[in-house]
Amino acid sequence: MKINELKNLLKEFETNVSFEYDLKKKNWFNIGGKSKVFYKADNLKELVNFLKKLENKERIFILGAGSNTLIADDVFDGVVIKLSKNFNNISLMGEDIIIAGSAVLDKSLSEFAIENNLSGFEFLSCIPGSIGGGIRMNAGCFGKEFKDILLSIQAIDTQGNIQTIHSKDIKFEYRNNNLPDDLIFLSASFRGTKSEALKIKVETEKLKVKKAENQPTKIKTSGSTFKNPINQTQKKVWELIKESVHLDKSFGDACISEKHCNFFVNKGNATFDDMINLINYVSKNVFEKTGIKIEKEIKILK
Numbered sequence: 001m002k003i004n005e006l007k008n009l010l011k012e013f014e015t016n017v018s019f020e021y022d023l024k025k026k027n028w029f030n031i032g033g034k035s036k037v038f039y040k041a042d043n044l045k046e047l048v049n050f051l052k053k054l055e056n057k058e059r060i061f062i063l064g065a066g067s068n069t070l071i072a073d074d075v076f077d078g079v080v081i082k083l084s085k086n087f088n089n090i091s092l093m094g095e096d097i098i099i100a101g102s103a104v105l106d107k108s109l110s111e112f113a114i115e116n117n118l119s120g121f122e123f124l125s126c127i128p129g130s131i132g133g134g135i136r137m138n139a140g141c142f143g144k145e146f147k148d149i150l151l152s153i154q155a156i157d158t159q160g161n162i163q164t165i166h167s168k169d170i171k172f173e174y175r176n177n178n179l180p181d182d183l184i185f186l187s188a189s190f191r192g193t194k195s196e197a198l199k200i201k202v203e204t205e206k207l208k209v210k211k212a213e214n215q216p217t218k219i220k221t222s223g224s225t226f227k228n229p230i231n232q233t234q235k236k237v238w239e240l241i242k243e244s245v246h247l248d249k250s251f252g253d254a255c256i257s258e259k260h261c262n263f264f265v266n267k268g269n270a271t272f273d274d275m276i277n278l279i280n281y282v283s284k285n286v287f288e289k290t291g292i293k294i295e296k297e298i299k300i301l302k
Contacts, residue, residue, distance in 0.1 A: 001057055006037055013050055016040045023071050023080065023301075026063060028128070029266050030220045031275060032071025032301075035061075035080040043086050044156075044186065052160040054079065060158055061301055062184050064133040065105060068223050072302035073272040080301075083132070087186065092116050096192050097151065102132030102185040106139070109190070114200050118192030120149050122204045126211040128223060132185040137175050137297070142207055147172040151189040158182045175227050175297055216259045220266035225279060226294045237294055238262040241282055244289035251277040272302075 001009070003019055010017050021038030024030060037058065041047040054060075059078030063069065087103040090112045098118065100109050106124040109131060113121035123144040127134060134146045135153055150167045157163070157180070171178040211217075226237045233240070241247075241261045249256065250267075252274035257263035264278055283294050 003036065006058075009053060010037070010039075010050070012053075013039065013046070016042055016046070020075065021080070023063075023076070026082075027066035027069045027071055028220065028222045029070055029270070029275065031073070031266055031270060031272055033073045033075055033272075035076045035078070037079040039079060039081050040084050041081060041087070042084050044162075047081075047083075047184075048156065048160040048162070051156065051158055054158075056158050060182070060184075062132065063301075064103070064130040065128065067128040067130075068133060068137070068139075068297070069299045069301060070222060070272065070275055072300075074302075076301055081184065089187075093189070096194060097189055098192065099187060099189045100131050101187045102130065102135070104131045106130065106134055110204060113192055114197055114204065116192075117194055117197050117200070119195040119200045119203070120144075120192040121190070122200060122207055125204045126207050131188055135185050135188060136177075136179070137299075138172050138177050139175070142210070145172070145174075147177075149190045149192065151191050153179075153188045154186045155179075155183040156186060158184070162186070174230050214260055216257045216263050216265065219257075220270075221257060221263045222298050224262050224297045225264050226262055226283070227297045229292050229294055232292050233290070236262075240286050240290055240292060240294065244286045245282050249278070249281065251275075251281070254278045256282075276300075 016039060018038045020034045022034050023032040039050060061080050063080050063082045083103040087101040090100045090104055093099055096118060106127040106129055110121045110124040123142050126141050127139050129139060138146050152164055152166045154164050228237045238261050247256050247261055253267040253270035254274035255265050255267055257265050286292060286294050
């Protein structure tokens with residue numbers, strides 16, 4: 001639809017809708033152009049109304065923390081939806097179940113678990129994204145994944161229908177699952193194991209130290225660029241990259257991190273094309289050297 005048509009259609013949401021909205025500051029790479037429409041959902045009732053009004057007439061992309069997303073420099077011809085702080089609540093149900101909104105940061109859920117003497121959430125302290133994004137890609141690190149603690153999710157499809165899905169009904173894979181792409185995650189319930197807060201804190205700090213020693217922080221990066229190639233080799237993807245690529249290779253301001261070669265960095269003013277060229281260069285060289293096709297872990301919006 002044309003901008004004027006959308007402005008008329010979405011008039012009742014005008015306080016939360018922006019047109020030709022700049023996305024560059026909404027992702028950790030600090031790369032990207034604009035979205036034709038940007039909608040910040042205040043609450044569930046309004047989100048349902050918005051989706052029903054839109055009637056699937058536009059492409060929809062859900063933007064979480066932006067910690068795992070590379071955005072093209074031109075205009076995204078669709079609607080980017082971001083959930084507000086009203087989807088950022090955490091609560092305890094019973095002794096060992098936590099319910100968290102999908103906008104909750106992973107590290108916030110980990111901290112809440114410590115406060116309530118629940119273990120199993122320690123690994124989340126090292127994942128920079130939000131709950132919604134973590135579910136979408138079955139995020140994980142240090143041998144643990146979302147599927148290990150997830151009980152159920154509450155979601156809404158692009159037609160405004162709300163549903164609850166139990167984890168036993170979801171087929172999880174490494175950094176993936178079979179949930180439909182048109183689902184917007186609202187909240188999720190997780191089960192932990194009762195333990196002592198001090199023991200949980202000690203384990204959490206161990207993981208944080210391990211991450212700090214091996215992964216770049218406080219720079220323009222977006223986490224692991226490629227997935228580890230399951231069932232193709234015993235080697236991690238960073239080992240394959242190290243064997244196959246000159247690690248000082250760069251395209252514009254897009255370069256490979258000196259600390260971890262599966263992390264790509266925007267040194268300053270990298271463009272989308274710079275980063276894509278680096279990603280393609282690395283995957284091509286790994287395949288030519290090892291015969292292994294490596295898949296991107298980051299999500300690309302274009």
